Structure formats: structure tokens, C-alpha cells
Amino acid sequence: AFIFQVVELDFLYPSEGVHKRWDSGYRITAVAATWDQTALILSVPRRKPTDETQETLRTSAFPSQHVKEKWSKNLYLASVCYGRTVS
Template structure:
């Protein structure tokens, strides 16, 4: 089972809805909330069984992307990165990854 339903998310994005919240369960299922009228102009997400450090850094380096949601099941973690419609005056994000990253619920 996939953590996030890709086709449904793509349809939501096409209709102007963006991911605003997520949750994962110990049983492997997920809950995804999408909303219209968000401050986001674009989104991307990554589902991984390990911490997606390179992917997150690549999005940060591309400019504008910030982590706006994350969730996990026992097997996978998902991170949503968004570009705001209006750039904040100054914003910096950091992540802390423990030596042995494990998805925890």
C-alpha cells in the first residue's frame, strides 16, 4: 500500500487544492487533508523508508520550497514541501536527523 495516493493528490493539485495536513497510522494507512485558498503556489512530496535528506536539500536549494507537512507509518515517512505565493521576508528551516532514522508512530 502506498502511503499517499498519488493520482488523487495530482487531481487535487489540478483543482487548486493543496495538502495542508497529514497523519499516518500504525496499521500503515494515512489521512491526507487538502484545502483550497492556501498560501501555496506549488507543492511536491517525497515518500521514503529512510530520511529523504538529499531530496529536501535539493528542494531547498531550488529556492522557495519549505517543509509544510510530514507524517509517518511504521514503514514509511512522507514530507510535503511547498512554495508560498508570497515570499516571506526571511525564513530559514533546518531538520534534525538522528543517527538511526526510524519511522516512529
């Protein structure tokens, strides 16, 4: 359960908003994208998680090698979405 929740919406990627929310205790709980917008739902959990590690990655192709490297560090995918690729 969550005690607060916000939406960060941008035509590219809401990097500044996400980092600001992370600093305030929010964590990404859902993502979505269309050809022209990216939306991230960030929530503050009622109970503080034991592991707060989160990372976002934007690529033009699926980052198989990056994912495998994260697995070796016990970090796993929580969500993937597909939208427009920005050069």
C-alpha cells in the same frame, strides 16, 4: 482561511486523488499516517497563494539530501509524517 476542504485516505498513498485535487486548485494543508493508512487534508485557500509549488515524497529513510537540494531552490518542508514503509 479555506473555502473547500477534503480528506484523501488510502491504505498505501492516495496519489491519484491528490493529483486530481491539485488539478482542481486544492493544496495539501495537513498529513498524518498510521501503520496501515495515510491521510492527507487538502484545502482550497480563500486567497490564491503567490507560490503554489507542492511536492510529496515517500521514502523508507529521512531524505536529508533531497531536502537540502530543495532548500537550494527556495522550497521548504511544510509537513512530515511517519507511517508504514511500503516496498
